[in-house]
Amino acid sequence: MTDYLTATMAMLGPAQHRYTDPAAWDRLHAQLGVRLPTDYQTLVDAYAPIRLNSHLSLHHPATDRWNLGYWIRETAHAWSEVPWDELDPDEDPRLLFGLPELSFGARNGPWPMASTDRGETLFLVAAHSTTPWLLVEDGGGGWARYDMSFAEWLYRYLIGEDMAGPHTAAFYPGPVQLLRLPMTADERPEPWSGPDRGM
Numbered sequence: 001m002t003d004y005l006t007a008t009m010a011m012l013g014p015a016q017h018r019y020t021d022p023a024a025w026d027r028l029h030a031q032l033g034v035r036l037p038t039d040y041q042t043l044v045d046a047y048a049p050i051r052l053n054s055h056l057s058l059h060h061p062a063t064d065r066w067n068l069g070y071w072i073r074e075t076a077h078a079w080s081e082v083p084w085d086e087l088d089p090d091e092d093p094r095l096l097f098g099l100p101e102l103s104f105g106a107r108n109g110p111w112p113m114a115s116t117d118r119g120e121t122l123f124l125v126a127a128h129s130t131t132p133w134l135l136v137e138d139g140g141g142g143w144a145r146y147d148m149s150f151a152e153w154l155y156r157y158l159i160g161e162d163m164a165g166p167h168t169a170a171f172y173p174g175p176v177q178l179l180r181l182p183m184t185a186d187e188r189p190e191p192w193s194g195p196d197r198g199m
Contacts, residue, residue, distance in 0.1 A: 004152040005039045011158055011176050013194040015046035024062035028069045033107055034127040039151040040113060044068065049181040051189075053158065053172045055116040057181075065183050075112040075121065076105025091141040099125075110135055113150065120164040122153070138164040159199070173199050 009015065029035050048058040049066035059068035084102055089095050094102055103109035110123035119139020126132045134146040134153055144165035146153055157163040160171025176194035 002152075002155075004149060004155045005042060008043065008151050008155045008158065009046065011155070011194055011197055012047060012052075012178065013176075013192075016180075017046060019048070019060050019062040020045045021062035024060075028061040031069060032072065032105070032111070034111060036111070036113070036124065036127070037132065037150055039149050040124075043151065043154065047178065049183075051117075051179040051181060053170060053177050054179070055118055055170050056114060056154075056157065057116070058114055063183065066181050072112050073105065075115070076109075079104040079110075079112070079121075087141075091143070093135060093137075093143045096143055097135065097145050116164075116170075118170070120168070122150075122164075124150075136164040138168055142166075144168075 025036075025041055044058055044060055048060040048068075049063055051057045057066075059066045059071045061068040080103075084092060084094065093099055101109070104123075105111060107128065108126065110125050111127055112121055113124050113134075114122045116139075121137050121139075123135045123137075124132055125135050131147075134148065134150065136144050136146065138144070142165045144163075146163070148156075153163055157170070158176055160169045162168045174193075175196055178192050178194060180190040180192070182189055
């Protein structure tokens with residue numbers, strides 16, 4: 001069986017660990033009232049704040065700029081403002097996936113984890129369950145469920161599979177392109193490439 005965390009980090013290259021801070025995760029989990037998955041924490045600590053293959057952004061809980069806690073709260077608030085009862089049934093994740101309610105950022109609700117500049121948002125659902133799962137909105141009202149870890153989702157995203165529903169692949173051949181996000185107004189984004197992956 002594939003170790004998706006190891007396989008994903010092999011594609012991304014050596015971990016940077018620029019902002020690793022266990023206390024920042026403890027504070028974030030206390031504020032949210034939920035623990036984010038260990039593989040997600042490992043990848044965020046290793047590389048974030050970062051943009052992968054020009055689209056997918058990951059934030060970090062220990063930074064002021066690109067702060068994960070702030071982004072989660074703001075994103076959950078924005079999604080909580082959606083008038084869910086006005087949606088067509090084929091755009092309502094409650095009906096599509098049997099969710100009793102959509103309480104974004106609440107104990108049993110969807111928790112934003114990552115997003116793309118294409119409008120896609122990745123959520124963790126049932127964080128307190130022994131079998132949490134991922135829910136992705138494609139930026140246009142379509143939803144898809146993925147019963148897998150974040151590391152597996154990211155691995156499949158990076159190799160070009162449809163990971164936000166049908167026809168949503170964002171495949172780039174060659175090494176994964178990484179972009180370190182600037183931490184001050186004076187800094188510029190810093191691009192680099194992962195190792196060759198034979199693609």
